[in-house]
Amino acid sequence: MTTPTIDTHVRLDAHPHHSSAVTAVLTGSQAHIAHVGLEADNWCVVAKNTLVLARIDHEEPYWAQ
Known part of the structure; x- marks a missing residue:
């Protein structure tokens, strides 16, 4: 039995x-699976299949380097 792929x-x-932000662009017929996972991990939805994760705090300049 073959396991179906996602x-x-x-x-x-x-x-x-x-510089302290990352974008995620989701594609594919089951992109909603990754979308739910990223949203649960505090990524912000900015478009239908585009999310952003940003670090904005007092340590941002340190991590941006």
Whole structure:
């Protein structure tokens, strides 16, 4: 018996304007699976299949380097 694969792709990239943020673009027929997981981990939805995770606190300059 073959295990079915999940048709989901997550492309992570640095945010174009904020060095301490990461974007995730989700594609595939089952992208909602990754979407739910990222939202549960405090990623912010900015478009239908695009989420952003940003670090904004007093340590941001340290981690941005």
